[in-house]
Amino acid sequence: MKYQNNIAFAKQQDREDALSHLRNRFHIPRDKSGKEWLYFTGNSLGLQPKSTKKYLHQELEDWANLGVEGHFEAKNPWLNYHEYLTDKMAKIVDAKPIEVVVMNTLTTNLHLLMVSFYRPTKTKYKIVIESDAFPSDRYAVQSQLQFHGFSADDIIEWKPRKGEELLHVEDLEKIILEQGDKIALLLIGGVNYYTGQFLDLKKIAEIGHSKNCVVGIDLAHGAGNIQPNLHESGVDFAAWCTYKYLNSGPGSLAGLFVHEKHAKNKDLPRFSGWWNHNKATRFNMRQPFDVMEGAEGWQLSNPPILSMAAIKASLDLFDEVGMEKLRQKSEKLTGYFEFLINEIDSDDIKIITPKNPKERGCQLSIQVKNADKSLHKRLMEQHVITDWREPDVIRCAPVPMYNSFEDVYRMVEILKGLL
Numbered sequence: 244m245k246y247q248n249n250i251a252f253a254k255q256q257d258r259e260d261a262l263s264h265l266r267n268r269f270h271i272p273r274d275k276s277g278k279e280w281l282y283f284t285g286n287s288l289g290l291q292p293k294s295t296k297k298y299l300h301q302e303l304e305d306w307a308n309l310g311v312e313g314h315f316e317a318k319n320p321w322l323n324y325h326e327y328l329t330d331k332m333a334k335i336v337d338a339k340p341i342e343v344v345v346m347n348t349l350t351t352n353l354h355l356l357m358v359s360f361y362r363p364t365k366t367k368y369k370i371v372i373e374s375d376a377f378p379s380d381r382y383a384v385q386s387q388l389q390f391h392g393f394s395a396d397d398i399i400e401w402k403p404r405k406g407e408e409l410l411h412v413e414d415l416e417k418i419i420l421e422q423g424d425k426i427a428l429l430l431i432g433g434v435n436y437y438t439g440q441f442l443d444l445k446k447i448a449e450i451g452h453s454k455n456c457v458v459g460i461d462l463a464h465g466a467g468n469i470q471p472n473l474h475e476s477g478v479d480f481a482a483w484c485t486y487k488y489l490n491s492g493p494g495s496l497a498g499l500f501v502h503e504k505h506a507k508n509k510d511l512p513r514f515s516g517w518w519n520h521n522k523a524t525r526f527n528m529r530q531p532f533d534v535m536e537g538a539e540g541w542q543l544s545n546p547p548i549l550s551m552a553a554i555k556a557s558l559d560l561f562d563e564v565g566m567e568k569l570r571q572k573s574e575k576l577t578g579y580f581e582f583l584i585n586e587i588d589s590d591d592i593k594i595i596t597p598k599n600p601k602e603r604g605c606q607l608s609i610q611v612k613n614a615d616k617s618l619h620k621r622l623m624e625q626h627v628i629t630d631w632r633e634p635d636v637i638r639c640a641p642v643p644m645y646n647s648f649e650d651v652y653r654m655v656e657i658l659k660g661l662l
Contacts, residue, residue, distance in 0.1 A: 253651065257647045269290045269644065270293060271645065284630045286638060299552050301552070305319075335489070336483070345554060347543075350379045357383070366424070373410060374403070412443055437632055437638075438608050441603050462483035474503065480505075518544050577641060578600060580654075581598070587655070593610050594607050622657065
């Protein structure tokens with residue numbers, strides 16, 4: 244597409260956008276005068292679908308009217324509520340239903356997965372992460388190493404090359420070739436939170452498996468943003484939150500993926516609870532533990548219904564539209580954003596996210612020269628809601644569900660004025 248730097252072009256794109264109606268199905272925050280904010284931080288907290296209140300109200304009403312019988316008599320019986328989410332979540336991450344479950348929160352799920360898949364020996368125990376992994380991933384990995392009697396020094400960092408911000412898969416290959424006999428696990432962010440780089444998951448899996456390393460992926464910034472093809476990638480496990488691009492509300496539940504090749508392996512060590520016990524005998528309280536097959540075998544407790552109701556509201560919207568169409572719009576919208584940023588005549592900013600649309604989601608990371616956060620603060624004062632990440636990046640995500648081409652144009656005009 245040939246972009247144009249004018250408001251008329253932006254408005255024309257919105258008129259021609261087959262998904263533009265989705266914006267009206269979300270609550271857009273407004274300033275005190277009632278004017279809509281320019282909201283570009285769906286990569287941190289997605290906006291609320293207008294249907295969420297109705298979904299929550301249904302469960303509150305059933306709780307009020309049915310009490311405990313809501314587990315069986317509610318409009319959406321609570322007993323197996325997580326199953327209402329499975330198929331639609333599986334579509335979003337390109338997995339089979341048996342490979343996916345919604346449960347817990349992101350870092351909790353990563354720990355539960357590492358209980359099963361990080362099985363160090365005296366000679367094969369190191370863990371590979373990106374050098375700029377999201378801090379909670381680093382903390383989780385450090386604590387797992389320490390729990391098994393190793394130290395933070397046993398983390399191997401996959402780093403960008405000197406003077407660069409992005410990762411090269413060839414450098415990961417070199418790490419595995421040289422140190423793979425000592426590496427037990429790769430835990431990689433599928434979309435890097437800082438740069439927005441979308442990594443080749445299939446290639447990472449192939450590299451790790453070539454030296455019998457387990458490969459896990461954190462998709463916190465990927466689920467609902469890119470199409471990760473988790474099943475086809477061959478990665479062993481993955482986890483993601485749902486409150487960013489999946490619009491489920493602050494602190495909501497997370498998703499978990501375990502590849503089908505592990506589905507029937509009941510010998511994998513894991514922590515147990517009554518919700519990963521065989522459904523047929525779960526309520527016969529005196530049966531020995533019998534773990535379920537597939538991703539459900541990592542559950543511990545019964546589902547928190549109110550959080551899942553909010554997730555269901557969002558997943559129903561995703562299912563109605565489909566990730567393929569959302570991804571197509573995302574590439575156009577982010578491409579327009581990139582074009583407009585590059586039109587600004589300033590040496591004070593540059594985009595560090597990959598130029599290739601296939602190597603990024605909808606996030607563009609704008610690096611600010613001599614940054615002191617003041618530019619971000621001035622944008623916020625203009626009700627342009629972006630996300631600051633130390634030391635020098637403003638993260639902006641034009642989300643295809645609710646952002647428009649006009650949003651992008653207006654945001655860049657404000658940025659240009661501030662520069």
